[in-house]
Amino acid sequence: AQTVTQSQPEMSVQEAETVTLSCTYDTSESDYYLFWYKQPPSRQMILVIRQEAYKQQNATENRFSVNFQKAAKSFSLKISDSQLGDAAMYFCASSMDSNYQLIWGAGTKLIIKP
Amino acid sequence: DVKVTQSSRYLVKRTGEKVFLECVQDMDHENMFWYRQDPGLGLRLIYFSYDVKMKEKGDIPEGYSVSREKKERFSLILESASTNQTSMYLCASSPPDGINTDTQYFGPGTRLTVL
Numbered sequence: 001a002q003t004v005t006q007s008q009p010e011m012s013v014q015e016a017e018t019v020t021l022s023c024t025y026d027t028s029e030s031d032y033y034l035f036w037y038k039q040p041p042s043r044q045m046i047l048v049i050r051q052e053a054y055k056q057q058n059a060t061e062n063r064f065s066v067n068f069q070k071a072a073k074s075f076s077l078k079i080s081d082s083q084l085g086d087a088a089m090y091f092c093a094s095s096m097d098s099n100y101q102l103i104w105g106a107g108t109k110l111i112i113k114p
Numbered sequence: 115d116v117k118v119t120q121s122s123r124y125l126v127k128r129t130g131e132k133v134f135l136e137c138v139q140d141m142d143h144e145n146m147f148w149y150r151q152d153p154g155l156g157l158r159l160i161y162f163s164y165d166v167k168m169k170e171k172g173d174i175p176e177g178y179s180v181s182r183e184k185k186e187r188f189s190l191i192l193e194s195a196s197t198n199q200t201s202m203y204l205c206a207s208s209p210p211d212g213i214n215t216d217t218q219y220f221g222p223g224t225r226l227t228v229l
Contacts, residue, residue, distance in 0.1 A: 033216045045220040095216040100145045100164055100208060102218060106156040
């Protein structure tokens with residue numbers, strides 16, 4: 001069965017510093033997509049970043065970047081210059097075969113210390 | 115921008131009531147999903163639909179049913195609400211292959227309390 005594992009239930013970082021959230025996954029597919037989503041407290045789940053597995057180049061979106069290690073099945077999210085607004089639950093997800101579903105990790109709660 | 119709306123942000127119902135949660139998306143997406151989110155358990159898929167009148171069971175379909183009569187609308191139905199169905203319910207949609215494939219766009223969620 002395909003799985004996504006986020007081993008850090010909670011992380012904290014000082015404002016303006018850099019933090020890395022870990023995610024590992026297990027799939028037998030050769031082509032798939034990986035996602036990081038953010039869910040601020042009492043607010044909507046939004047897409048942070050998306051990576052296509054066949055692309056070797058790591059995706060970046062402003063202060064958010066990923067370290068995608070396909071052989072190791074690792075997909076970590078780096079947040080640079082952390083801001084108070086980055087405080088949220090972060091979920092890692094992987095697409096699975098061809099039925100449009102995503103497999104979700106349990107989430108990491110990110111706390112930003114002012 | 116994709117917009118996914120859910121009929122209620124907060125809902126309080128009594129045990130045994132029939133509950134309808136509505137979700138509407140405005141981007142002509144093929145696929146729609148209903149999740150349940152509980153602390154420490156992440157997102158669990160209840161049902162999804164890849165076309166009008168089509169539905170597939172997810173991981174936890176028991177106690178729920180769905181309806182998709184129109185492409186833009188996907189309803190989750192609790193036939194007889196129970197206290198263990200108190201939770202946050204998230205609706206999502208995703209486009210067909212070739213356009214941001216598999217990317218899911220979420221509604222704001224409905225926090226349902228069953229008394």
